[in-house]
Amino acid sequence: MKHVIIGTAGHVDHGKTTLIQALTGTNPDRLKEEQERGMTIDIGFAALRLPDGTVAGIVDVPGHERFLKNMLAGASGVDVVLLVVAADESVMPQTVEHLEILRLLDVKNGVVALTKTDMAEKEWTDAVEEDVRAHLQGTFLADAPILRVSAVAGKGIDALKRALQSAVSRAEARNLSLPFRLPVDRVFTRPGFGTVITGTLVAGKMRLGDAVEIVPQKIQTRVRGLQVHGQKVTEAEAGSRVAVNLAGVETEEIARGAQLAPPGVLAPTRALDAVLRLLLTAPRPLKDRARVRLHLGTAEILGRIRLLNAQTEMEPGGRGYVQFSGETEFACARGDRFVVRAYSPMTTIGGGIVLDAAPARHRNGSPEVLAALAAKERGTPEDLVETTLARCPFGLPKKELPATAGLLPAETEPAIQALIAGGKVATLPGERLFALPALNTLTDRARAALEAYHTQFPLRPGMPKEELRAALGREADPRAFASLLTYWQERSLLVSEGATVRLTGFQVELNERQKALLERIEHVYRADGIFSPTLEEVCREVKAPPDAVEAMLRVGMERGQFVKAQEGVYYHADTIAHLQQLVRDYLQSHGTITVGALRDMTQSNRKFALLVLEYFDQIRFTRRQGDERVLFS
Ligand SMILES: Nc1nc2c(ncn2[C@@H]2O[C@H](COP(=O)(O)OP(=O)(O)O)[C@@H](O)[C@H]2O)c(=O)[nH]1
């Protein structure tokens, strides 16, 4: 199912919050102060069930310019905007400012609601609609439907829902194969649970139990609880509003603006390189080294902007490469959109796209730096390889890369080498390439799955391989999985043996009762020698149920105390060693051995002598030649 976030926008008092309540039945104003003053201060949330059953998350933002910072935090995760204009007031300053912010954030899709139509004459409303249409010209909302509603009279609400549904169905799907990313918008404590954060999952999938890093704080933790729209879930997909209960994190350690991602995917940074566009409506040119507020994700970061084009200022409407240096650390990634506001007065002046999230300090006007940034903006072979691999959570065979990335093989190879050297791409056995974040996600997932398995089945030597493959994800094809297993084994993360895998260092631990049972079972098998007892006989003898005996036999086999000759037929390793010695001696003097010869030597019967020799064939100690056996090699 598609997951989409609808965000409100528009001037204060134009009826955004009331409209959300009319659409969803939820009052998104959750603070006491908001309800007392009848004004939205911080972002609020609701869930909208659309006529086709899709549930969209709604983020309601404050319209008052004093709380624009909160609007920016809410706008960062929006797919579809619901622009609200009061029919009795028409376009006002924050209508324009919000629209500009949404354009800078590259929102592509939306619906306009003319509210409070019960307060205005029809002719007046017609004029307002014209005014609105004029303001939308040249923007992503140029062709958006404009719907007339009255939240108070309950008019036009169903038509608005249908228009929203159609916008939602047009919204681009978010990238689910990227590592998950969650900018935090709220942090609070739930008694009995501990710290809970909420936010819009902007990329990837988050699962219960996933390892998480909080950036820039660099806190490593785990998803202990996960909710979407107030329902417990085991997995949340990008485009959902989620609440995450984090293990062992104090509420004071995190705040709005932090981001959650799998460990190692995001690094805290103090600077970013970007392409910046200054709004035509910016009140004055932007000076080199001007102090600004940069809004990225849910964060507001104070810092200075250096113009890299060797200018002393950038004119309104201008665009160029810049380096932003924060006064504090923050989280960002290449391709992130951001909005810039002047330090004072706090007006929105522009915005841009991050081209490098961990840049070096540059000399102003250096042609090399400008060329490198231009290449990053355009997309070099390296970029294309990196972004292609980022879209492949289970890697890609090297030979498929050029075609998938739309590159020539000759330009692909140097790009791969550079990315490997830069620690962004890894080659795995079987000539398979992985983006490092994707690989780290899988490694964490494998480790978590194995840990969980060992905890649940402490007596089993390991997890069936197929189960581990399933735990990694539906898309893990056998070739990718084989490549990963070899890689993890080489890295000593796990040991792969036969049909099972276990974490390196995992050992079956027995309690006193189990140790005693294993000893009694050993005693029975040792005493019976070649006359291997049936399972029922063993159970009777040691007075234990079959599953307990079988579990101990598995443990014993893992430890080399038992061997399995056939389904249900076990021998003590000492018995086998003894028989092997007998057969070896016999073969040394006779060259060949028959079933009858072994039977006589062991004073047993044909059945057991045959069983043992067949086992020896199986382990390639002997080889059958007609009715006789010879040494295998
Ligand atoms: N008459 C009328 N009043 C409305 C309508 N929608 C909202 N209001 C009123 O307008 C005021 C501001 O609404 P609110 O939803 O808080 O605006 P917001 O600041 O955009 O969230 C409140 O007093 C609402 O009761 C409407 O459709 N008709």
Ligand SMILES: [Mg+2]
């Ligand atoms: Mg409001």
